[in-house]
């Protein structure tokens with residue numbers, strides 16, 4: 001394996017060296033293919049004049065550009081809408097890659113993990129940095145598969161804007177809705193790109209309507225397609241009234257001509273565009289008072305006289321306010337429409353300083369950054385991707401991790417190009433950095449310059465909070481983290497090839513968890529086995545794959561099991577006494593608790609104390625009591641699954657002096673377990689939202705199959721030639737569905753699955769499950 005190839009002797013003073021940061025050979029080949037196809041692997045690059053000049057454009061201009069010229073953007077979409085293909089085109093046109101990658105050949109820069117290449121889907125987000133017409137664009141490629149929604153959320157937090165990509169023949173699909181909602185939650189301004197305009201069935205009108213109807217967004221049509229499906233050849237820029245045609249002889253789409261629409265040559269198109277422009281002006285004027293005043297005062301007689309820049313500035317404001325979304329179109333695969341999309345990113349999406357991040361006031365000019373991704377590189381250890389919100393990061397800088405409450409040192413600072421990372425001396429606010437040397441920082445951690453800086457920020461936040469009479473813990477607000485990690489719905493045991501490899505497996509899992517907080521690992525207390533808990537079948541499969549590839553461990557997975565939950569149906573009381581003498585110390589606890597059902601939809605129990613329990617007693621034992629309650633609720637009496645919707649009241653408590661907190665916890669835990677056992681119990685199973693898109697001809701077999709899976713169909717929509725089945729289905733009945741669906745529909749259907757809620761099982765299904773688990777059937 002080749003690693004860490006170093007390109008030395010870069011002439012610019014501020015840059016000491018350039019590294020080709022390869023994770024393994026295939027990456028090296030892929031990157032070299034673009035960087036310098038004729039250079040044999042492993043050669044010393046210092047002897048290659050021109051390499052830097054040609055391939056990594058103007059290195060000094062990419063370090064710390066003015067903040068107004070930075071765009072931190074992400075691409076979000078439904079699976080297969082074309083994120084990877086679009087990203088590849090973007091990298092190619094911006095000059096950072098030399099040839100066009102193709103997802104169908106497993107040859108792209110951003111899908112750089114081996115599994116992604118093989119599966120043709122984007123699993124981990126790769127942050128990519130490039131320049132476009134004087135702007136610095138940091139692009140984070142977000143995954144589209146529902147198993148990885150946490151990845152999407154985490155990436156969205158660090159973006160200032162996003163491009164939503166749609167398949168123009170499908171319009172808004174299930175996953176788009178999910179990510180759209182996530183983007184709403186983080187207030188991210190967006191532009192829409194209707195991709196696949198070349199595809200049979202592509203319809204600009206249909207896709208725009210579905211944005212209006214399903215996303216409840218106001219589309220601003222900044223372009224109109226010229227042709228559709230087979231006849232698609234370019235777009236009209238509605239703002240400037242120009243037509244953009246891609247040269248059919250150019251196979252990389254680099255060359256295209258931009259010409260004003262003229263009455264003589266394009267009377268129809270000009271008429272249509274003028275109408276679209278007038279409608280656009282009216283629409284923007286309705287949403288933006290400043291623009292409305294301008295139009296009324298100066299251009300009400302003739303909209304044609306309104307300069308394009310004035311309209312663009314107003315569209316930028318409207319996009320930022322998220323009262324409407326600009327819509328563009330093209331075909332990434334056929335290399336059409338990508339350059340104008342990049343222009344739109346720089347013109348309409350905001351720079352970091354235009355975003356209102358409330359927490360910045362607590363930090364002033366001190367360093368404040370969010371670690372949004374951790375990767376483990378065999379040679380260099382953990383690589384941490386960070387979004388810098390304020391202050392500056394430098395190599396050798398000691399930083400304080402607020403979440404981990406620890407201080408550690410950055411050894412090197414890199415700019416994250418897809419495959420090659422450029423070492424740099426410093427990076428300022430608004431940028432995305434890649435740091436080497438941080439061993440304790442995990443995904444989602446807030447990074448500041450020192451503990452005292454964190455405390456000062458917490459004090460400022462608190463003072464401000466007092467002013468505003470806020471009730472919540474203001475100190476917590478200095479933490480930028482807080483992506484809600486969904487509860488895993490699947491689990492399975494994992495075993496190393498031999499007992500001696502157990503520590504290696506533990507190390508691998510620890511690293512993977514730092515990268516991916518949605519992966520949970522626990523020990524089964526009964527069997528002592530390690531258990532992996534994940535978000536979906538694919539998630540677990542990928543983890544298994546990565547352990548093999550990246551850590552060289554051939555592990556064995558037990559059967560995939562659904563993560564059930566349990567609850568109780570009535571209130572019950574229990575008492576318990578623990579009396580144990582260890583050495584010359586007597587540990588004596590007596591506790592009485594009541595367990596009762598609640599409607600919290602949470603596995604965290606509500607904990608209450610009877611008034612008779614003295615404050616003094618609680619002061620010394622509260623932590624131990626609550627840890628006992630939590631551990632009891634982790635393993636319900638029916639299946640050993642977490643107990644949901646339960647409140648525990650501690651009614652009485654006596655503790656003999658000298659009793660250890662461990663004994664208090666143990667006694668409380670046993671007592672709560674006793675109460676849960678006494679109650680009437682119910683198993684809850686994960687119920688999934690399901691959306692299947694299927695060609696008309698295959699609808700019947702799909703419906704018949706879903707009926708056998710306890711599926712509950714809510715709606716069947718028509719989308720072009722396809723039917724879209726929307727409903728609910730219990731997770732236990734949908735395992736392995738992708739294979740079945742492929743067989744049923746000759747591969748013509750796609751589906752999206754997402755946790756809806758946990759629902760009570762009926763008694764028959766519950767008994768079958770319990771009998772199966774206890775080995776009776």
Ligand SMILES: Nc1nc2c(ncn2[C@@H]2O[C@H](COP(=O)(O)OP(=O)(O)OP(=O)(O)O)[C@@H](O)[C@H]2O)c(=O)[nH]1
Pocket residue numbers: 077078079080081082083084085086103104120121122123143144145195196197198199330331332333334
């Ligand atoms: N006809 C047509 N096909 C396209 C276009 N863009 C992408 N595709 C095809 O659509 C499929 C999915 O493209 P990707 O770029 O991998 O899509 P993605 O959104 O990155 O997919 P995930 O990472 O799996 O979510 C591939 O077979 C592409 O060749 C396009 O503009 N037109």
